[in-house]
Amino acid sequence: MLRKERTGLVVIDVQGKLATIVHDSELFIANLVKLINAAKLLGLPILWLEQNPEKLGTTVPALREVLDLVKPIPKYSFSACGEPAFVDAVKKSKVNTWLLCGIEAHICVYQTALDLLDSGYMVELVSDCVSSRSLDNKTLALEKLTRKGADVTSLEMCLFELIGDCRADEFKAALSLIK
Structure with missing residues (x-):
């Protein structure tokens, strides 16, 4: 279960023309905006x-x-x-779990996830916040990474896990992000 005290967000390479030609790019970018805003609301470290x-x-x-x-890391x-x-x-x-989002799922997201797993971190791929130019490559990356120990979540699923309780201070603001 995700806990906000030990979870961070990594935003990977959503740049230039490539960001506009990945599978379902408009929805993908809209979901990323929601995820980043939620991470900020919850006080998660963002890389x-x-x-x-x-x-x-x-x-x-x-x-x-x-x-x-946040300052980008080249x-x-x-x-x-x-x-x-x-x-x-x-x-x-000082967190042990990383939510990964960005592009391309089968290249930079995939290799970053593997290296974080190898370094002892827990990794959750936010399925509706990762993409590739083809849906097949995204699917392949998610399948391979789950076999190698990563978990897959979604924007809503991780948000509700991180909040944990409808009485939490952040609940109403977070709910407004996804509605």
């Missing part, structure tokens, strides 16, 4: 990554706007764990 931003471009404006207080390896600044940020966060 934001950009793959080779000089070549691929920056994060899409809708996400940059909600990630306003990376060049497909796994974020190949970037020392990311590894340091993960360690400093």
Whole structure:
């Protein structure tokens, strides 16, 4: 069960033209905005990554706007764990569970998830907040990662797990994000 005290969010490479051509991109980006806003509401640590931003471009404006207080970490390896600044940020966060979202599910999300699992962290892929250019590649990534120890959740599922109680201070505000 997810607990907000020990959970963080990793936003991976939602940049440039690629973000607009992944499977169901408009819904995917809308869900990411909701997830990021929920993470901010709950006070989760948020790590934001950009793959080779000089070549691929920056994060899409809708996400940059909600990630306003977070600084992006540039990376060049497909796994974020190949970037020392990311590894340091993960360690400093003091959480043991990471929600992963972003693109592409079968490349950067997949490799980052594997490396986080290998480092002893728990990983949950937010299924409606990851995408690839083809649905087949997204499906394959989620299937392989679950066999390797990652869990799969959804935006609503993880949000209600993190809140845990309808009397929680964040409940009404979080509910308004997903309605």
